[in-house]
Amino acid sequence: MSANHLAPGGFAGSRIPGYDKSAMDMEANITGAILALIARFLSGASVRWIDCQPDTCQRVYFANHTSHLDALVVWSSLPAAIRAITRPVAAKDYWSAGPVRRYLSGRVFRALLIDRTEIKVHKTPVDLMIREIADRDSLIVFPEGGRSSGPDVGEFKSGLYYLCKRRPDLELVPVHIDNMNRILPRGEVLPVPLLTCISFGPPMWLEAGEAKAEFLHRAREAVKRLKEL
Amino acid sequence: MDTETLGLVGFVLLLLIAATVVVSLLKRRASASGFDLAVVETFRVRVRAWWILFTGLAAAFLCDQYLAQYRAGQTVTVVLFGLIAFWALREFITLTPTRPGDHRALFWVFFLFAPLQFVLVGMKRYDLYSTLIPVYAFLFIPARVAMSGDTKRFLERTAKIQSGLLICVYCLSYAPALLTLEIPDPIAAGASATKAGTTVRLLFFFVLMTQLSDALQYAWSKLPSRHLLVPTISQTRTWEGLLGGAASVTLLGTALWWFTRPFPVWWHAASTSLVIALMGFAGGLTMSAIKRDRGVRDFGTLVEGHGGVLDRIDSICFAAPVFFHLAHFLLTGEVAPTGGR
Numbered sequence: 001m002s003a004n005h006l007a008p009g010g011f012a013g014s015r016i017p018g019y020d021k022s023a024m025d026m027e028a029n030i031t032g033a034i035l036a037l038i039a040r041f042l043s044g045a046s047v048r049w050i051d052c053q054p055d056t057c058q059r060v061y062f063a064n065h066t067s068h069l070d071a072l073v074v075w076s077s078l079p080a081a082i083r084a085i086t087r088p089v090a091a092k093d094y095w096s097a098g099p100v101r102r103y104l105s106g107r108v109f110r111a112l113l114i115d116r117t118e119i120k121v122h123k124t125p126v127d128l129m130i131r132e133i134a135d136r137d138s139l140i141v142f143p144e145g146g147r148s149s150g151p152d153v154g155e156f157k158s159g160l161y162y163l164c165k166r167r168p169d170l171e172l173v174p175v176h177i178d179n180m181n182r183i184l185p186r187g188e189v190l191p192v193p194l195l196t197c198i199s200f201g202p203p204m205w206l207e208a209g210e211a212k213a214e215f216l217h218r219a220r221e222a223v224k225r226l227k228e229l
Numbered sequence: 230m231d232t233e234t235l236g237l238v239g240f241v242l243l244l245l246i247a248a249t250v251v252v253s254l255l256k257r258r259a260s261a262s263g264f265d266l267a268v269v270e271t272f273r274v275r276v277r278a279w280w281i282l283f284t285g286l287a288a289a290f291l292c293d294q295y296l297a298q299y300r301a302g303q304t305v306t307v308v309l310f311g312l313i314a315f316w317a318l319r320e321f322i323t324l325t326p327t328r329p330g331d332h333r334a335l336f337w338v339f340f341l342f343a344p345l346q347f348v349l350v351g352m353k354r355y356d357l358y359s360t361l362i363p364v365y366a367f368l369f370i371p372a373r374v375a376m377s378g379d380t381k382r383f384l385e386r387t388a389k390i391q392s393g394l395l396i397c398v399y400c401l402s403y404a405p406a407l408l409t410l411e412i413p414d415p416i417a418a419g420a421s422a423t424k425a426g427t428t429v430r431l432l433f434f435f436v437l438m439t440q441l442s443d444a445l446q447y448a449w450s451k452l453p454s455r456h457l458l459v460p461t462i463s464q465t466r467t468w469e470g471l472l473g474g475a476a477s478v479t480l481l482g483t484a485l486w487w488f489t490r491p492f493p494v495w496w497h498a499a500s501t502s503l504v505i506a507l508m509g510f511a512g513g514l515t516m517s518a519i520k521r522d523r524g525v526r527d528f529g530t531l532v533e534g535h536g537g538v539l540d541r542i543d544s545i546c547f548a549a550p551v552f553f554h555l556a557h558f559l560l561t562g563e564v565a566p567t568g569g570r
Contacts, residue, residue, distance in 0.1 A: 044319060179323065182327060182329075185329045185332055186329075188329075188332050188333075190333075190336050191336075192322075192332060192335045192339055193315075193319055193339055194319060194322055194323045195319055195320065195323040
């Protein structure tokens with residue numbers, strides 16, 4: 001995983017070893033750009049960067065989770081160059097169902113699919129993330145684990161903590177997604193075109209010796225604070 | 230294009246250019262002498278919105294002139310207003326607290342009732358578009374919400390959805406509906422060739438007057454003598470603004486009578502201008518009340534960068550149905566079109 005990750009043009013596929021810049025990657029890129037445009041129009045998303053700038057350094061964007069479209073909306077609100085190296089972490093049972101979702105998650109977002117039903121001891125999601133991102137990709141994670149049903153931000157699962165413990169150099173960027181729970185609530189299939197607001201907050205890190213509960217609380221507060229701003 | 234339309238377009242263009250020049254001058258002075266920056270900024274945003282609004286309208290009219298030969302001479306303008314209404318409704322409902330139980334009802338509101346209203350306007354079916362939302366959507370929304378089984382603040386929730394649909398979609402759709410009117414042409418009596426031009430001027434006159442009335446009421450309210458109308462809602466709306474604004478808009482409308490010319494006599498232009506000023510005021514005040522209640526300054530504040538479409542069109546929404554009926558009455562002697570096609 002070393003050779004050509006700085007290939008000019010920033011094609012997503014060129015970063016994956018064993019892949020050449022082929023027509024397939026081109027197509028996935030174009031699909032991605034179109035999809036991002038559609039997603040931004042449909043969600044009417046306004047994007048705010050609060051004490052934070054878009055950057056290609058390795059980051060973990062962690063957001064509240066209320067709808068299946070969250071990953072897509074956060075991903076598409078990033079600038080194209082950053083989008084190319086940012087991969088959502090998503091549930092395998094949802095994103096590998098059917099050819100369309102499989103294509104989107106596999107080729108366009110290059111999502112890291114987590115098997116929620118079967119978590120093995122030596123192949124934890126955190127292992128997978130650390131292996132997959134190597135030293136260049138950023139992640140979009142939803143530490144609540146599942147979608148919350150209301151506008152409130154649920155308690156965070158500990159995965160974020162273990163990820164940071166092994167990679168304390170990763171920049172953690174809190175993201176708040178406003179209104180998505182009204183656009184596509186749990187259990188609904190058809191979206192209602194309300195306006196969303198995506199807020200990116202100031203980066204944070206896991207402090208040396210910070211306890212798990214303390215850290216998760218701090219991270220959750222960072223997301224909740226963005227709602228008030 | 231006939232002389233009157235050209236005159237009207239020229240007048241608007243001159244106004245816009247003058248406003249743009251004034252803005253850039255004010256901006257320079259503001260940075261030099263500590264002139265009220267907020268006022269200049271408000272004005273700048275308004276002028277930009279006007280450019281977009283009038284350029285969009287003019288482009289739509291031109292496309293429609295071309296389409297007129299296929300007997301579809303209002304399609305583009307109707308679609309343009311439909312898109313504006315859709316966006317305004319998005320802003321309205323986004324700021325209105327709804328619950329998951331409202332989801333299905335909202336889906337039909339956005340994807341059935343809002344588009345259908347404008348389709349019916351385009352089809353000139355006054356009998357249908359005048360009842361679709363106040364009757365059928367009115368009955369559908371509470372029934373669909375009730376089926377979700379969520380009864381919390383039931384009446385309040387359905388009323389909010391209904392108001393949004395009525396204000397943003399139903400009322401606004403009366404503006405492009407002006408294009409579908411069958412009115413006698415005062416210039417070339419009996420000639421059907423200029424008929425399209427007449428209704429286009431009617432709509433253009435209407436939009437121009439709502440925007441002028443907004444601007445003039447704001448300008449008059451900056452007088453040193455200030456008697457606030459409703460202090461709990463607005464610190465900018467004063468009696469001076471309302472009276473001065475209404476009077477000057479009426480005068481301006483009368484002065485523009487020759488250019489607008491859908492009306493055969495001058496006092497038609499005067500009375501419709503006065504009504505536009507009063508309804509525009511009512512629209513602005515009502516929307517301010519809603520915004521106050523929701524604790525925001527603009528419908529645009531939630532959606533930074535989108536500028537708040539609803540903030541710009543509130544006066545059009547309120548004035549459109551009243552102007553539609555009044556103009557129709559003055560021109561034909563009937564308050565509303567009779568029959569279908």
